Amino acid sequence: xxxxxxxxxxxxxxxxxxxxxxxxxxxxxxxxxxxxxxxxxxxxxxxxxxxxxxxxxxxxxxxxxxxxxxxxxxxxxxxxxxxxxxxxxxxxxxxxxxxxxxxxxxxxxxxxxxxxxxxxxxxxxxxxxxxxxxxxxxxxxxxxxxxxxxxxxxxxxxxxxxxxxxxxxxxxxxxxxxxxxxxxxxxxxxxxxxxxxxxxxxxxxxxxxxxxxxxxxxxxxxxxxxxxxxxxxxxxxxxxxxxxxxxxxxxxxxxxxxxxxxx
Numbered sequence: 001x002x003x004x005x006x007x008x009x010x011x012x013x014x015x016x017x018x019x020x021x022x023x024x025x026x027x028x029x030x031x032x033x034x035x036x037x038x039x040x041x042x043x044x045x046x047x048x049x050x051x052x053x054x055x056x057x058x059x060x061x062x063x064x065x066x067x068x069x070x071x072x073x074x075x076x077x078x079x080x081x082x083x084x085x086x087x088x089x090x091x092x093x094x095x096x097x098x099x100x101x102x103x104x105x106x107x108x109x110x111x112x113x114x115x116x117x118x119x120x121x122x123x124x125x126x127x128x129x130x131x132x133x134x135x136x137x138x139x140x141x142x143x144x145x146x147x148x149x150x151x152x153x154x155x156x157x158x159x160x161x162x163x164x165x166x167x168x169x170x171x172x173x174x175x176x177x178x179x180x181x182x183x184x185x186x187x188x189x190x191x192x193x194x195x196x197x198x199x200x201x202x203x204x205x206x207x208x209x210x211x212x213x214x215x216x217x218x219x220x221x222x223x224x225x226x227x228x229x230x231x232x233x234x235x236x237x238x239x240x241x242x243x244x245x246x247x248x249x250x251x252x253x254x255x256x257x258x259x260x261x262x263x
Contacts, residue, residue, distance in 0.1 A: 043079050045070055046086040046100035048154075048176045051258040052201045053106040054083065069123075070104050072249055076240045087175065088155030091099035092116045095228050102233070103226040106195055108158040110120040113226060118234040122222035122262045123241060123250070128159050129199050130216035132183060132191040137215050140191070146216070146219055149183060149190035152183035159193035162218055178202070185209055193218070222262060 007039060034228050035044050047054040053066040062083055086094050091107075094100045095117055106126065108112045109119055139257040140146050143166050150173040153160040161179070173188050174180040177198050184191035196217070203212040227234045245263060254261045 016056065023096055033101075033228055034233045034236055037079060037233060041079055042082050043074055043101045044082045044084060044101060045105075046094055046103045047083050047105040048088050049086060049199055050106060050177050050195070051097055051261070052197060054104075065253050065259050066104050066106060066226075067122075068253055069244075069250065072244055072253075073237055073240045076243070077236065084249070087156075088154060089128050091156065091226070094227060098228075101227070106197065106223055107226055108221045109224040110158075110161075117226040117229055118231045119227075120130070120225040120234055120241065122224050122237050123245075124197075124254075125221040125260045126161055126223060127196045127220045128141055128193050128218040129196050129214040130191050130193055130218070131181060131199050131203055131214045133184070133211055134213040135211075136190075142214070142216060143218065146191055150188075152180035152189035154191035157194075158221055159195075160220070162193055181209065181212075184212060192197050197259060 001245075010084060024094050033040075047066070047125060049055050053062050054064045057063050067083065068082050070083075084100065086100060088105075089101075091103045092113070095103065099145070103117075106124075107113075109122055112117055130140070130143070130151075132140065132146075132149075140149070143162075147166070147168060149168075149170060149171070151163055151168050151172045152174055154162050154177045155173045155175065157177065159177070160171070160173065171178070172183050177194040178190075180189075180192040180194055181198070181202060184192050201207070203209045203214065225234075225237060227237070241250075246259070250261060253259070
């Protein structure tokens, strides 16, 4: 009888432990993503360095349209933005693992992205362009004409997807769009596919890439901000974005950085 009592006591104790663990897990699950971020007091924003969205000025300060847009949103949200550079190709895994809380870096809204993340309303429009030396622009008038060229792209970017779709076999995959552009400057690649916003700010007269230009404009796209799948932060940020559009804050930033807004 004593042995039976001990076994029964052990079973009851085990059930109690599992019940306590389940209750604790449920409490953690019940904490919304918005509460989680507000309790931390900061939002970790995954970026890559790409002008004019997020980049460092001559003083070493992180600036750019997305940087300052995010700062304005975070001020209204009541949290501090913390920007960290990530591997763009791994952005959605970073979100899921909670090593970052959002991706805010000229991110193209895609159907693939919508399946694995919660994405805000579109706030800006963009397109992909093929950048090469100005002397070669007349030789290559369309995407079909560059199929034998070596083309640099950023891994996981809209540019890489276009290269794959168009069957461009000779590609050089870089960690960032800025590095893809460098491949063309150095001669390691004949051309690169990058965002129109970046191409406008980093090529042509008055830039360090005055000998580069573009005339092939590819698929148009829209930018959004990605949060964790089913995150309730997305709805809150959509509201704040609308407020900042209405009060003129975003218009001033768009004029400052030559961004085409979606209203």
